[in-house]
Amino acid sequence: MGDVLPRSFARPGMLPPNNEFGIREITPGLAGSGPGGAYELVERMEYLYVRVVKARGLKWSGEFDPFAELRLGGYSCTTRHVEKTASPEWDDVFAFSRERIHAPFLDVLVRGRGFAKEDYVGSTRLDLGILPDAPASVQPDSSPAPQWYPVFDKKGELRGEVMMAVWFGTQKDSYFDSAVHADAAFPVDDKLAAHIKHIRYDVPRLCYVRVKVTEIRDIVFADKARVGEVFVRSRLLGQVHRTRTSMDHRWKDEENGHLFVAAAPFKDYLNMSVVGVKNGKEEVIGHVNVLLDSFERRCDARPINPRWYAQYNCPFISRSKELPLPAGIRQVTLSSSLTASQILFDRFNLMQPEGAAKIDKYSAKISVVLCLECGYKVLSEPVHYLSDVRPAARERERERNCIGLVELGIHEAFLTATRTRDGRGSCDAYCVAKYGVKWYRTRTVTDSISPRFHQQYHWEVHDHCTVLTVAVFHNSQIGDKGGLVAGDPVKDVLLGKVRIRLSTLETGRTYAYAYPLVSLHGGGVKKMGELRLAVRFSNTSTLGLFQTYAQPHLPPMHYHRPLTVVQQEMLRREAVTIIAHRLGRMDPPLRRECVEHLCESHALRWSMRRSKAHFFRLAEALEPLSAASAWFYHVCRWTNPVTTVAVHVIFTMLVCYPSLVLPTFFLYKLMLGMRNYLRRPKHPWHVDTRVSHVDTAHPDELDEEFDEFPTTRPPVVVRMRYDKLRSLNARIQEIVGDIATHAERARCVMTWRDPRATGLFLLGCLCLAVITFSVPFQAVALLTGFYLMRHPILRQRLPDVLANFFRRLPCKVDCLL
Structure with missing residues (x-):
């Protein structure tokens, strides 16, 4: 019977061969096994x-x-x-x-x-x-x-x-985290101690800021005889957006406005400038600074009413005096660059307090929708590597209750030397564990290629379909003879990282493995050592754990008002920049390159290697369909008569008793899953060089992958890569054209583009309607199945009638130049 059924997905493999890049199971002496205990996943160190x-x-x-x-x-x-x-x-x-x-x-x-x-x-x-x-x-x-x-x-x-x-x-001592580990080969002073100690980083709470300009009134140009085109430029820190240029000073068609990224406590200012354009020259007419904390907060898709603000121009108002405001008028504090108050207006009336400096009566008024989009989750990492899916609003965080606890024990590492100190190889390594809004940095173990950390961390889990990331870096801020590097700081070197998806872990089980640290650079792939970790995921609510599979992965606002792919990527880069800026101000700072590596900020760069990897991933995922098609082909060709006869019998039973079709299908899936349970994977996923196609990648492809944007390579190299890309796209273009041709032929059969073909098709439809009406369905299905599985004696090598008919249908390839 096993030969009768088609082959399903490839059987779940066991641990891959113990090669250079394979993971190994270890048996460390753990201190305990109960969940939630301190330092139970690491060895005891005195x-x-x-x-x-x-x-x-x-x-x-x-x-x-x-x-x-x-x-x-x-x-x-x-x-x-x-x-x-x-x-x-x-x-x-x-x-x-x-x-x-x-x-x-x-x-x-x-x-x-x-x-x-x-x-x-x-x-x-x-x-x-x-x-x-x-x-x-x-x-x-x-x-x-x-x-x-x-x-x-x-x-x-x-x-x-x-x-x-x-x-x-x-390690259980209360002073362990704050202590300076001074067992280094060189003196440790207070400045060096600040860069090697352990620390917990709290990632700032990020939120989207929506700015939608609707209308501007009473604009005054320097040349008052003209009415020109204007646009509004909005600026928040280093983020800049602008509206389209308008003659009527209205932007009703820009429904969604522009999105910025801001971080709590929202003490920054949004600057909006009205700019006039004439003959290609820009003239700043006025501007407004509004405090982010004064914006309305929105957690759902309800509409936000626009507000009117005064656009002040420097020549028309004194900067040296703060304007007093009457009762009932709201004041918006300005940044130090502009001390004049911002006055919130009625829809059409500009109110001026008594005794204030005279404001030009033609001062522009701008209607704008400002709100903090607290219902979104600000994506600072790729969607498939998310470690936290809760929205920015604190009140909405309760919708995703804590369902478990993940514990991580960082044991030790065996690394490749990254520098030479006193004539021998050395390394100053530290680890960063990232999950959710809590990132932990271990102490830097100086002057050792086999650092022992033995530090344990834990996080609350609100969605187990998330990823825990651990990265190992070389601290390049330490000099060869100790102390800090003089002059400009250098970048810390990534030695490798490990990603652990919590949904692939069994609850309550402790996974202790040695993970290879794989580094990819322009010269190829290299193993930088291995990192030994112990991780355990324990659930506190079994019901909540299973309920997460029925919940959307992202907050509801991502589905009510979805963002485009271009918007998500642009906002993600801004979020990474803000996180890097905030964590870079802590002591010790987490450098920008470390944040970028942890957040996969360069994940969307063009790479021929990644393109090949994705193509073969797709081919492997569709392999069961290909295997089923090949199996049915052999059944129809009577390669194994026993299998073909058995298929005929099963097919006849299902046609005569159609109520057994769905139960049979689901029972087959049930038995297949139970069979695969005995062969289920016992080891976690890790970097696979075969899937990543790093072993077969050409050196030029790797050099192109690590090229900057814009390119820094010589024109000859760029021209060669461009020609190669053109040849590849030509093949893709041919495949897409063939698919379009078949789709157009299927559509043209009813359009009378070929009147004889359409007439034959309609005549066939009429005959089939009469046959299917007069003949029982079971008989039609049996005849169709037996015809498809007929013996090779009854077949011919030429294509059948339907294939010939379809091949002769017209398509729009005749319309191409």
């Missing part, structure tokens, strides 16, 4: 914590800025310096990995930093052998209270006291 709180009674000249220096064997780090004082307060925490400690003592030196030299105050030494070991079960608040330690100079005289706390702990 650290020496040193908390330097403050100092008092320092006996010195007081002309320097005091700071504390910690020395532990070959490791050295310093606190931040405090301006001239004898009682400085630092409250800095440092952590040293216990497995790297080889010294029995910890030395703490108090120094003073001056303009050209440093002053030594004194030091104290602590014996690490008397410290108790880290307990097996560490509580977050288990750190000891700080104590005062005396500070002696080189002569043994007391020079003051320093308050510190020293203890052994693990």
